[in-house]
Amino acid sequence: MRLSRTAVPVATITAVAAVLGGCGITKDKTAAAREPSAAPSPTASAASGNAIAVSASDSACTLDMSSVSSGPLTLHVHNGGTKVTEVYILMGADGTGGIVTERENIGPNSDADVVSELAGGSYTISCRPRDSERINTGLTVTGSASAAPTSATAAGAVSAYRDYVAEQVHDTIEATADFVAALKAGDLEKAKSLFAPSRVGWEAIEPVAESFGDIDPKVDTREADLESGQTWTGWHKIEKTLWVDGTTDNMGTAGDDLLAELHILSSRVADAEITPTSMANGAKELLDEVATGKITGEEDAFSHTDLWDFKANLDGAKKVYDLLRPLVTDSLLTSTLDTEFADADEALDKYKDGNGWQDYSKVDEAGRKALSDAVNALAEPLSKLAAAVVST
Numbered sequence: 001m002r003l004s005r006t007a008v009p010v011a012t013i014t015a016v017a018a019v020l021g022g023c024g025i026t027k028d029k030t031a032a033a034r035e036p037s038a039a040p041s042p043t044a045s046a047a048s049g050n051a052i053a054v055s056a057s058d059s060a061c062t063l064d065m066s067s068v069s070s071g072p073l074t075l076h077v078h079n080g081g082t083k084v085t086e087v088y089i090l091m092g093a094d095g096t097g098g099i100v101t102e103r104e105n106i107g108p109n110s111d112a113d114v115v116s117e118l119a120g121g122s123y124t125i126s127c128r129p130r131d132s133e134r135i136n137t138g139l140t141v142t143g144s145a146s147a148a149p150t151s152a153t154a155a156g157a158v159s160a161y162r163d164y165v166a167e168q169v170h171d172t173i174e175a176t177a178d179f180v181a182a183l184k185a186g187d188l189e190k191a192k193s194l195f196a197p198s199r200v201g202w203e204a205i206e207p208v209a210e211s212f213g214d215i216d217p218k219v220d221t222r223e224a225d226l227e228s229g230q231t232w233t234g235w236h237k238i239e240k241t242l243w244v245d246g247t248t249d250n251m252g253t254a255g256d257d258l259l260a261e262l263h264i265l266s267s268r269v270a271d272a273e274i275t276p277t278s279m280a281n282g283a284k285e286l287l288d289e290v291a292t293g294k295i296t297g298e299e300d301a302f303s304h305t306d307l308w309d310f311k312a313n314l315d316g317a318k319k320v321y322d323l324l325r326p327l328v329t330d331s332l333l334t335s336t337l338d339t340e341f342a343d344a345d346e347a348l349d350k351y352k353d354g355n356g357w358q359d360y361s362k363v364d365e366a367g368r369k370a371l372s373d374a375v376n377a378l379a380e381p382l383s384k385l386a387a388a389v390v391s392t
Contacts, residue, residue, distance in 0.1 A: 049073055049117075049390065052139075054125060056106070057081035061127030061135040068118075070143040072277075072390045075114040075125065079106045083129040089116055095124030095136050101281050103383075104288050115386040117277050120144050154276050154389070157323040161279055162269065164319055165205045169266045172201025176262060180255030183238070183248045191251070192242050196305035196356065199235060202262075203312030204319070206289065207282040212268055219261045222299065234258055236300075243302035276324055280386035283320035286313045287379040295372045297360055307348065307357035310371070314344055317382065327389045333381060340378035347374035 049072025053064040058081035079085050086104045091097030100123065101116045123139040179198040182191040202209065202220070209215055219234040226232055235258065238251050293299035294310040318341050328334050347370055351358040363371075 051076060052125075054078070054087060054114075054127070055080060056085050056087060056127040056129075056135075058083050058129050058132065059135070061087075061125060061137050063125060063137050063139065066138065067140040067142060070118055070120050070141050072115070072117050073141075074387065075103075077103065077106055077112045077114060079108055079110055079112075081129055082108050083132065084108065085130065086128045087112070087114055088124075088126040088128070088134075089114065089118070089139075090124040090126050090136075091121070092124060093122040093138055095126055095134070101278075102285070104292070112383075113387060115277065115390055116281070117275065117390065151327075153326050157276060157279070157327065158274050160323050161320065162272070162274055164323075165208050165272070165274075166266075166269050168201035168205045168316075169209075169262065169269055170201070172198065173259065173262045173266060175201065176255070176259055180252065180259055183255045184252035186248050188242065188246065188248055191248055192303070195235070195239060195242065195303055196300070196308035199305075199309060200312045203289075203309045204316035206313075206316070207285050208269075208272055208274075209265055212265060212272075215261050215265050219258055222301070224298070224301075234261075236302075239300065239302045276327060276389040277386050279320045280324060280389050283317040283385060284379065284382045286317040286320075287375055287382055289313050290375050291372070291379065294360075295368060295375065300360070304359045304361040305357070306360040307351055307363075311348060311357065314341075314348065317341075317378075321382070321385065324385060324389050328385070330384075330388055333384055333388060336381045337378070337385070340374075340381060344374040344378050347371050 050068040051074045054077040055062040056079045088102045089100040103114045106112045118141045125137045127135045176198040179194040294306045300306045
């Protein structure tokens, strides 16, 4: 179950990294994700704007200042605890206003940078050591800043990405409509064959969809992530019925509900807050999705169609990088990302099966490790992209 994200008004926050958020705050993380480097990245260190040192431990989340001016902000996080931790910037003094941005899998005795842009208001910096409750510290941001990109190139990247998101939502609605038609026709095998394709568009832009926090829990909650009292709906409920129960009974209505939520998503894309920084953060978080859900085989636990989602996540991240690349002046970073994206694609391509992907349960441990290594190698330089494009 993902922590709900909130679509944030323009007047409230200038660069809404929540628009492109990632994995849920309560999700069990795995060691598959690469631990950040112990040394702050040169790219991140070069980011302009405010900087706050965050000292995280198993029992504390301390900031070296409690107030900053609006604009670009880098949290230099040091985890001095014994557990892997996550750090979030949350809206509101009580942290209930939704995620602005996040950084997962910060290992013990290691450092990571969290880059965002904030308008004036109250925020909460939240550290969550693994298997522990959140530890919150307040942050006040004074002043205001423009939400608009400051260059024509940046504005063009944002516009092009919004178009891409709209296309992906359109595609996933069309594919899901075919999936639902098969459910209603009682054609079990056809419905199974259309399950993974129906999710491709969603998986490519999932963090954007998560900015509308009410939609994600209704369409993409896994059984293991259900909260007490929550009604299970969406793709994974249907997935279990098809693969475990071996029936389409009563799934037509479930499919209609899924489609209705996707249409609501489509109607909201035009108003989604998107900036170069939020795009970059979202691309990294798509890789986190792969590391924490696909490599482990947890995402599609019944159908074992994880490689379809893997490819969509990777393509979504690559699209963001391609659009932001003209904004990045660090040639070493772009060279590294070019190489790592190509290597990740090559690692995944070994498992192509016609127009789709092999059953992930049949990928052996060596193959899974190779995929994990490729994702981890890409995730580290991709984590520097937000700092490279902030305030462009």
